[in-house]
Amino acid sequence: MTIEEREELAEIINQDIIKLSQKVEELKEFTAPVEPDSAIGRISRMDAINNKSIVEASMRNLQSRLNQLQKISQVVYDNDYGICINCHKPIQFERLKIRPEIRLCAGCLRS
């Protein structure tokens, strides 16, 4: 991988980190505790609780991708970044642009 390609990936990773952090912040507003004595009826209260667990699940996904990206952002200039951890062949640059945090090439991911 060339230094320009690494710079391009570092930029993509930074953009993704910013976007995901913003989403996490947005979701936090939805996970505020559901007040037991609030004016909403029982059914909508159950809706609110259901929505809350959906939001919490997607928040966990976001958070774990965010952690992966933050780790990757620190190794993007290392020699072994972009190399499949299984077969040690280079991972396609186009794939890294879409998911910079992947550590396996297409072949190894399938098997």
Ligand SMILES: [Zn+2]
């Ligand atoms: Zn591989």
